[in-house]
Amino acid sequence: MENLKLLIFSFLGILVLTILVHAQTQSGFISIDCGLPENSAYTDMKTGINYTSDVTLTETGVSYNISSEYNRDTLEQPFLTVRSFPEGMKNCYTLKPALGHIKFLIRASFMYGNYDGQNKLPSFDLLLGADVWDSVELSDASTILSKEIIHEHHCFSIRDWMSVQQPMIMKHTGKFKDDDCDRIWSPYTRSNWVTVSSSFNISKVFMYQPPSMVMQTAAMPANGNDSLVIGWKPCDSTLQFFAYLHFAELNQSQANNPSRKQEVYLNDYMEGPPIVPPYLNPFRLPILDFSGEKIEISIKKLRIHRCRPSSMPLSYMYQNNFYNCYPIKKMTTYEVKRNWQGDPCAPVKFLWQGLNCSYPDYTSPRITSLNLSSSGISGEISSHISGLKLIQSLDLSNNNLTGPVPDFLLELPFLTVLNLRGNNLQGSVPAGLAEKGKNGLLSLSLDGNPDLYLSTPSTKRKTIAVPVLESFLAVSVLVIAALSVMWILKTRSQGITRNKNNRSFELKNRRFSYSDVVRITNNFERIVGQGGFGTVYHGNLDDHTQVAVKMLSLSSMQGDKQFQTEVELLFTVHHKNLTTLVGYCDDGTNMGLIYEFMANGNLESHLLGLEYLHSGCKPPIVHRDVKPANILLNEKFQAKIADFGLSRIFPVESITHVSTIIAGSPGYLDPEYYKSSRLTEKSDVYSFGVVLLQIITSKPAIRKFEERAHIIEWVSFMLEKGDIKNVVDPRLQGDFDMNSVWRAVEVAMACVSQTSAKRPTMNQVVIDLKESLAIEIARTNVSHETESRSISLNLGSELPPLAS
Structure with missing residues (x-):
């Protein structure tokens, strides 16, 4: 089976205007103008960003232009067209990223623009694969709303980023060219904090390290005996977070001074030994896998805190089963006329027609049953079925399938029901399948295939040797x-x-x-x-x-x-x-x-x-x-x-x-x-x-x-x-x-x-x-x-x- 994964974005509702899919490096991104006609790529004159059409990335939706009253000169070109999804409860964009353990920044921007002349603001849910990403609710027709997420493609982790510099040299929210993660940094000041900064650059060492401008600023408590505290209340107390605290010493006279030791606490529990940040060199302290109704990270017993958690990614993990999506999606070569978009199993209310899934407590959903009975499919049995490693029941009956019964069906260790009746399959049934059927380990239905016959089962069971x-x-x-x-x-x-x-x-x-x-x-x-x-x-x-x-x-x-x-x-x-x-x-x-x-x-x-x-x-x-x-x-x-x-x-x-x-x-x-x-x-x-x-x-x-x-x-x-x-x-x-x-x-x-x-x-x-x-x-x-x-x-x- 070709080892290709699908990156699927699901939009439940009306429209999406522009999507940015961005890898770790600044050069490796795709900018998509939703609603743009096919073969109409362009470079936005205001930003210099190259945009391409979304026509080949989605199977549904209708393109519109926004109302002329909202087509102002200051509006960026990607917002002039929209894609609306008037039909179906679930509509998806599907991208095919490169193989490997790669992180993607996904930024989706939305604007209504009264494209349909009804002055009715839309609201809908935004999904990444099977998981709810966020909800979109626009306050008026001219508002531009952006949503961001970091998607780690191979191990399927999602990271929401709270990129905060306390305090920042700049007065407004912005981005930095040397930020590989393309984060948006916002000022974050406290009345009991005092700003300090340095004109010297901080060398880059770690993944996720904040840009140099951010690392050149720091904070100290107005009262030298106070602690620096960052706290928040998660919307869901079961979410698991991963925080990265970045430190650097900005005062050369205090370099390597033992009195500069700082202790980091997570909800009153100390995280590792005391820290002495090196001069103009970054030190990163990861705090992994924590959750709770209230989160409080504090840095105690210090006189100057250098680059406090200047970047604090708040992370939670999920495991998406790409084995579900890819084999099923590839079976569209059968031209099955069904609304098969997004994740096959989740959310549960959008389960694909003809499928059953299991929902274990500690892993993502798995396809356990596929029923394509009487679906008008033809040709040989698709080899992509071999990718459904946990399937228990497969029903391909009453179609026009031809060719042999493939050996790869023996490689599905949990298969207990196989219904192939009413087709035009030819040749010998693999001996292993016949033997499992004879021994009661497999419910095997083959009648209605006149040119198909059973071979004599081997008396010796096949085994797989490791x-x-x-x-x-x-x-x-x-x-x-x-x-x-x-x-x-x-x-x-x-x-x-x-x-x-x-x-x-x-x-x-x-x-x-x-x-x-x-x-x-x-x-x-x-x-x-x-x-x-x-x-x-x-x-x-x-x-x-x-x-x-x-x-x-x-x-x-x-x-x-x-x-x-x-x-x-x-x-x-x-x-x-x-x-x-x-x-x-x-x-x-x-x-x-x-x-x-x-x-x-x-x-x-x-x-x-x-x-x-x-x-x-x-x-x-x-x-x-x-x-x-x-x-x-x-x-x-x-x-x-x-x-x-x-x-x-x-x-x-x-x-x-x-x-x-x-x-x-x-x-x-x-x-x-x-x-x-x-x-x-x-x-x-x-x-x-x-x-x-x-x-x-x-x-x-x-x-x-x-x-x-x-x-x-x-x-x-x-x-x-x-x-x-x-x-x-x-x-x-x-x-x-x-x-x-x-x-x-x-x-x-x-x-x-x-x-x-x-x-x-x-x-x-x-x-x-x-x-x-x-x-x-x-x-x-x-x-x-x-x-x-x-x-x-x-x-x-x-x-x-x-x-x-």
Whole structure:
């Protein structure tokens, strides 16, 4: 599938006059005069800007000229024509930007001009993709209203900019030629602030840095003991903001003076260490991912504050599913006569005809059903359908489709209904589809195609093999994504047995004496691991089964309680991605656990079920110590969770949290749990997010002596720069699908949100990682095992369809 994204602007209502789409550099912009006849490009004499017609960018609307009474000499030429949308609830402009992680400034300007002679002012909503951007309400016919937004094309983030200089040298709102972001800067003064400035230029270092003229001005409190405070009340307390505060020292005599230290606070919480701004060099402090009913940023204990937050972008993130738009839009080659404009799934009231979508809590809508039955379409089945990776139902019945049934339908892992009856398809149905239909995994309807026949299904299921690389530092995102999916795939739920008599009988039969342990380990000959519990030894049972024996150290911080917890849990909870407990030793002071042996060590040494513990066990279990060292790999590189000594079972299923003593590993500990001692399932989600970031980057959770010590800080910094490529382990040499990586990183960053309410459930994480894996599989299109070491994913049975 051609990897092209659509940038779609939706206008619900009447008109739009001029649109500016602007990339990071001043030269890379498109200026569109809405309503201008086709092939009528011109250069505006007043501004020198080149304008082009909008005819090729929209499928609807009617062009008009404004009323002559408003056609004054001072009016810029783009406002002389308008485009009106008298029909339909949703009308769109569609642009095709360049590929890659690019930011666009989008500025839309509106004027009524009584173009229709009715003197009736319009009002309408403005959308970017599926998200409401703003509302347009004009106060009179001559008013020009402009709306701006920063659209980050690849990762789909929107940034509203509050570009403020406190105070400015200029007296009026304006722009600067050296501002790459083309922001409009407005004066912002306070009675308790005093203006200071410098004639020396400030060097440009950072992205989003304000222009030099802005950086040359600063403010100081009129009272030297006061703080500088910027505050606002968001219209929506759930919006997430990203602020950038830019500092520079303008007084050479105070350069590097320790007394110039300043502390920055966000709602009374200090953001990082004290700051000493360098002389005539910018320093930028990012404050990432915050929200609230009231926001207050203050700079305290300073005598002169240099270039206060001279640019403070207020940001919130959204994730738009361009996989929805592009494949469907390309299918207009079928000439389907439907009002298909804008985002297919959102807003919900504008859902495209013939589609159904799912609306997960933590991700954007996904197309799950496409019905083109009796639509008069002809030709072969469009290859663009392969881009609908989460589709569950596809109905192309009663049309005039010809050609073969394509193999790419096998690459849709969640497809459970396929209706092709009543066409003129020819040839053999792919064996994989026929087999899935025979096994009840796919509802397959083929009658009414006289030249179509079923081939004999293969008795051996097709699998997709994902190679495992030898060196852990070269483990690819595809392999790890496969591992992640495999260990968290849910099989059938198994309740925890609460019958104490049965459990006691089971425990008794699996008890080993200390002398047995000595014999099994050959007198503790081979050490294979070390942890907080104690030392782990390799051993062999009488039937030559390899085992790992973990003996409790007398100096261990863990004791009888953790030992009992782990024994009881692992004897009652069974899952293919949880380590199997063979037995235990409780002989006086000698305590040990005997596990199945994991030939390839743990995930940490090579560089996932949690979902089962949270959702498959009733009541749920929280592990409390998820980290790479507690995720073991067997000889087939199948991952299994281990070390349940700190796990907690919720008393009843309806309880959402329990209060506990803080326990866990540094770098993986949920900050909310640490502050409140309230343990929830989302505490495991946070730890898993850290593990996922480690898998993607091959970096440890904490890097001592680094400026950004925690992996979350480092990844956030890299994403802030738009540098996703250097987030991924460089040993992969770029051999991965960028969209798959973005999806995985988005999942990981959602998991490590500071508050549990913003984190997805493990069930949602499973769904999102399946999607990431499906994208990578579609790229590589691996159809057979490529090496002796492989992981087989049977997409027919192991990846169940996504529930709508």
